[in-house]
Amino acid sequence: MKNFALIGLAGFVAKKHVKCINQLKGNLVAALDKHDNVGFIDSIFPKCNFFKNESNFFSYVKNRNIDYVVICSPSYLHFNHIKRSLLSGSNVIVEKPPVIKFEDYKKILKLEKKTKKKCFCIFQLRLDKKLKKLKKDISQKNKNHNVNIKYFTYRGNWYFKSWKNTKNHSGGLLVNIAIHFFDILLWIFGDLKKIKITRKSESRVEGIIFLEKAIAKWIVSIEDSNNKNNGIKSKYYRIMKINKKIINFDKFNDLHLTNYKEIIKGNFHISEFVKIIKLLSVLK
Ligand SMILES: NC(=O)c1ccc[n+]([C@@H]2O[C@H](COP(=O)([O-])OP(=O)(O)OC[C@H]3O[C@@H](n4cnc5c(N)ncnc54)[C@H](O)[C@@H]3O)[C@@H](O)[C@H]2O)c1
Incomplete structure (x- = not known):
């Protein structure tokens, strides 16, 4: 069974992720959000540890054998959340856009080497x-x-x-x-x-x-x-x-689960999205 932690639990897209983790028979061990309107979790992962403080969340995640930290926070926070997750010893699943700045993409590749952990992305339309x-x-x-x-x-x-x-x-x-x-x-x-x-x-x-x-x-x-x-x-x-x-x-809204299955097989690594990350820097 894979262990997951999730950032941005109270938000819109997090519910799709919680559903995927449940469908894959994974365990959501911990979650972070600034807001606490997260009661929906009780019927799915009643034992999930909930944090409002980022440092407490990462202290908990560290050395807890978390396979993936799932990042569903607002896009400008992704880089910091990816960095802290890799440094805490977990792989990452990050929502689109993984990062907004191309420099951050390069920093992630370096962090992956240092930590020997990997960053994967949700870009579900590719699975249509x-x-x-x-x-x-x-x-x-x-x-x-x-x-x-x-x-x-x-x-x-x-x-x-x-x-x-x-x-x-x-x-x-x-x-x-x-x-x-x-x-x-x-x-x-x-x-x-x-x-x-x-x-x-x-x-x-x-x-x-x-x-x-x-x-x-x-x-x-x-x-x-x-x-x-x-x-x-x-x-x-x-x-x-x-x-x-x-x-x-x-119909592409139903593809998150397929995206998770690909990630678990080792596909959808951030480097597969280098072209779109480069383009984002032009579009900003
Ligand atoms: N793949 C898709 O089709 C799809 C669809 C929607 C959103 N997204 C992506 O998912 C991400 C989240 O989008 P959303 O629509 O769920 O946004 P949202 O605003 O509904 O949810 C974001 C959540 O993050 C929380 N948050 C804010 N600051 C935080 C912090 N410092 N630490 C922890 N939590 C914090 C908010 O309280 C909120 O609950 C975005 O990057 C967005 O681009 C992808």
Whole structure:
């Protein structure tokens, strides 16, 4: 049985992680959060030790044989939490974006060498069956593809007051939300040549990305697309059109468990995401 500890237990994404740990028959030994609205844990891991103080949490984790510390804190805290977890003798599972600054990625590789522990990432979209098939098809062709991405994913008023809308904390809309499809584009269509932003507001960004094997036009928006006169009826409309084929991004929310299984096999190491981490530094 694997032992886990988790940072950011009271947040949105932590619940998906707790469910995965439970489904994998792991044990959540300890958790940290600034907030204590974490009662949901009682029905799943009633013995989980809960901390509000970071130093106490890491003192507990140290030498306790924790296989993975899972990091679900706000993105700007990831680097510090990864560093402290590795130094405490645990491997790491970190939510996207693993880090916001490229220098931090390089520091993590050094810390991994020093501690002999590893940092793995959640980028669940890479596990979508349709996207895996597309990657295989594209790898067999040498032509250039035309791609069009519309990523409308509504967020209410709260978002504008949250750390997610604070550039230094989340990296902004492109790093926090568009990261999912930028990672897929780099993964499938190869290296970045150039990226151009053609329109930008707090809630919507549009641009073109030039890659080794594709030119992709994209729009990412958290506006209520029902209110916009653009023919789109749903608040959530996330599609990628390649040549004339349409791929829907909407089902990828259920892929965390598959991502965990890959990590346990030793896949999804942070170095597999170096291209997207480099791109994030440009997008910030
Ligand atoms: N893979 C995905 O599809 C996906 C989806 C949502 C979020 N995420 C990522 O997960 C991370 C968390 O996002 P979220 O939506 O759960 O955010 P959230 O704001 O809902 O949760 C963050 C939690 O961290 C806690 N926290 C804040 N500062 C802390 C600190 N110093 N120490 C410990 N805990 C602290 C908060 O109290 C909160 O409970 C982000 O990096 C985000 O990008 C990934």
